[in-house]
Amino acid sequence: MMQFSTKAEYSLKAMINLAKHYGKEPISLAKIAKEEKISKEYLEQLIAKLKANNLVKSTKGVKGGYILTKKPNLISAADVIEATEGSLAPFYCVSDADARCCTKKDCLTKNMWINVKKSIKKSLESTKLTDLYK
Amino acid sequence: MMQFSTKAEYSLKAMINLAKHYGKEPISLAKIAKEEKISKEYLEQLIAKLKANNLVKSTKGVKGGYILTKKPNLISAADVIEATEGSLAPFYCVSDADARCCTKKDCLTKNMWINVKKSIKKSLESTKLTDLYK
DNA sequence: ATAAATACCAAGTAGATTACTTGGTATTTA
DNA sequence: TAAATACCAAGTAATCTACTTGGTATTTAT
Numbered sequence: 591m592m593q594f595s596t597k598a599e600y601s602l603k604a605m606i607n608l609a610k611h612y613g614k615e616p617i618s619l620a621k622i623a624k625e626e627k628i629s630k631e632y633l634e635q636l637i638a639k640l641k642a643n644n645l646v647k648s649t650k651g652v653k654g655g656y657i658l659t660k661k662p663n664l665i666s667a668a669d670v671i672e673a674t675e676g677s678l679a680p681f682y683c684v685s686d687a688d689a690r691c692c693t694k695k696d697c698l699t700k701n702m703w704i705n706v707k708k709s710i711k712k713s714l715e716s717t718k719l720t721d722l723y724k
Numbered sequence: 725m726m727q728f729s730t731k732a733e734y735s736l737k738a739m740i741n742l743a744k745h746y747g748k749e750p751i752s753l754a755k756i757a758k759e760e761k762i763s764k765e766y767l768e769q770l771i772a773k774l775k776a777n778n779l780v781k782s783t784k785g786v787k788g789g790y791i792l793t794k795k796p797n798l799i800s801a802a803d804v805i806e807a808t809e810g811s812l813a814p815f816y817c818v819s820d821a822d823a824r825c826c827t828k829k830d831c832l833t834k835n836m837w838i839n840v841k842k843s844i845k846k847s848l849e850s851t852k853l854t855d856l857y858k
Numbered sequence: 859a860t861a862a863a864t865a866c867c868a869a870g871t872a873g874a875t876t877a878c879t880t881g882g883t884a885t886t887t888a
Numbered sequence: 889t890a891a892a893t894a895c896c897a898a899g900t901a902a903t904c905t906a907c908t909t910g911g912t913a914t915t916t917a918t
Contacts, residue, residue, distance in 0.1 A: 591810050591819075591875095594726040595905065598815070602833060618864065632907050638866075651915025652863045667836060676725050680844070681732070685725075698858070699736060702801060702851045709843035710814070717836045724832070725904095729876065752893065766878050772895075785886020786892045 594675060600628045601636045601674040602667060602722065608646065609662035609719040616648070616655030636674050643673035658719075667722070668714035678714065680706045728809060734762050735770045735808040736801065736856065742780065743796035743853040750782070750789030770808050777807035792853075801856070802848035812848065814840045 603626040611617055619637060623630035637656065640646045645665060646656045658665065672678055679685035681703040694700075737760040745751055753771060757764035771790065774780045779799060780790045792799065806812055813819035815837040828834075 591813075592726055592728040592732075593811075593813065593819070594815050597905085598726075606833075616864095620864080629907060631909085634866080635907090648865060649915085650863095650865045650913075653916065654864045654914080656865090677727075679725075679727065681728050685727070698856045699740075702847070702856065705851075706844055706847045709847050710840055713836070713840045713843050717839075722832045722836065731876085750893095754893080763878060765880085768895080769878090782894060783886085784884075784892095784894045787887065788885080788893045790894090 592680060594671065597636055597674040598671045600626070600633060601640060601670050603628065604633060604637060605640070605645070605658070605665065605670050605719055606722050608656060608658050609665070610723055612658055612662050615653070616657050618655040621655070639674050640670065643669070645669060645673060662719040665719045666715045667717040667719075668711055670719075671714060678707060678710050679703075680710060726814060728805065731770055731808040732805045734760070734767060735774060735804050737762065738767060738771060739774070739779070739792070739799065739804050739853055740856050742790060742792050743799070744857055746792055746796050749787070750791050752789040755789070773808050774804065777803070779803060779807060796853040799853045800849045801851040801853075802845060804853075805848060812841060812844050813837075814844060 604622050607622050607626060608617060619634060620630055622628075623633045626633075637646065641648060641656075644659055647659050648654065648656050668678065677685045683697075683700050684703040684707045738756050741756050741760060742751060753768060754764055756762075757767045760767075771780065775782060775790075778793055781793050782788065782790050802812065811819045817831075817834050818837040818841045
């Protein structure tokens with residue numbers, strides 16, 4: 591089955607948590623993990639990807655933690671999910687990472703996957719962090 | 725990564741193969757498998773699902789094989805992929821099979837997944853077998 | 859200075875899933 | 889009666905997910 595994994599779920603929860611505290615002091619990973627009921631050690635790996643994609647920044651040491659790099663209304667679900675899942679491509683032949691596919695000039699099936707990918711992207715890009723909490 | 729598996733790929737290939745021969749004699753699984761370069765034994769499992777979803781019908785014995793139950797322009801990619809992949813839901817909380825999700829009355833994240841699912845479905849439902857070959 | 863709390867990093871692992879294979883039985887036609 | 893087909897159930901190797909384990913580096917409070 592084609593389903594986003596808990597990577598998408600957990601990273602969205604973490605980003606929503608940070609969005610709610612936007613403008614305040616950094617929040618530690620331990621606090622986010624506890625509040626969102628996610629393994630801290632696993633979330634660590636996901637937030638590393640969010641940082642690599644410039645969605646959060648960190649400060650070390652006591653009182654350290656994470657904050658968003660941008661206002662919550664400027665970060666989309668697509669940004670978050672693409673960072674942690676790696677791609678929004680619903681099929682390998684339309685993934686940037688894995689572009690092996692049929693060699694045909696104009697593959698009709700590939701065109702279909704391109705459309706599916708576009709529609710997924712559109713949905714997720716139009717959803718901002720601010721749309722995910724009230 | 726959220727990607728459809730080879731189940732979607734193989735079953736689409738098989739159905740396109742059958743669509744091209746629509747109205748003629750049944751085609752054997754062995755022939756489809758050979759032409760599409762798919763393991764016959766694996767394809768057997770996939771075509772069983774297509775049959776269970778009433779997309780193909782079979783005749784046994786020598787000269788036996790498979791034919792489509794409907795005209796190729798009446799069968800969508802969504803029909804085929806849903807039959808073999810099990811669901812088009814991009815996240816467990818919007819899957820019919822697995823409806824466990826947050827207990828909140830109006831979960832904003834769930835609403836997002838509902839929209840994503842709808843847009844995937846729309847793309848795949850609008851693509852008929854006849855759109856996948858010329 | 860030192861201890862505590864934090865981020866950061868690399869490698870290992872159990873369980874689930876995918877993509878098959880294996881070894882059959884049942885049915886139909888030549 | 890033999891061959892070709894569909895149909896069926898169970899086993900399996902490789903891969904992926906969702907972690908865990910065991911550290912190091914940095915910063916603040918005491």
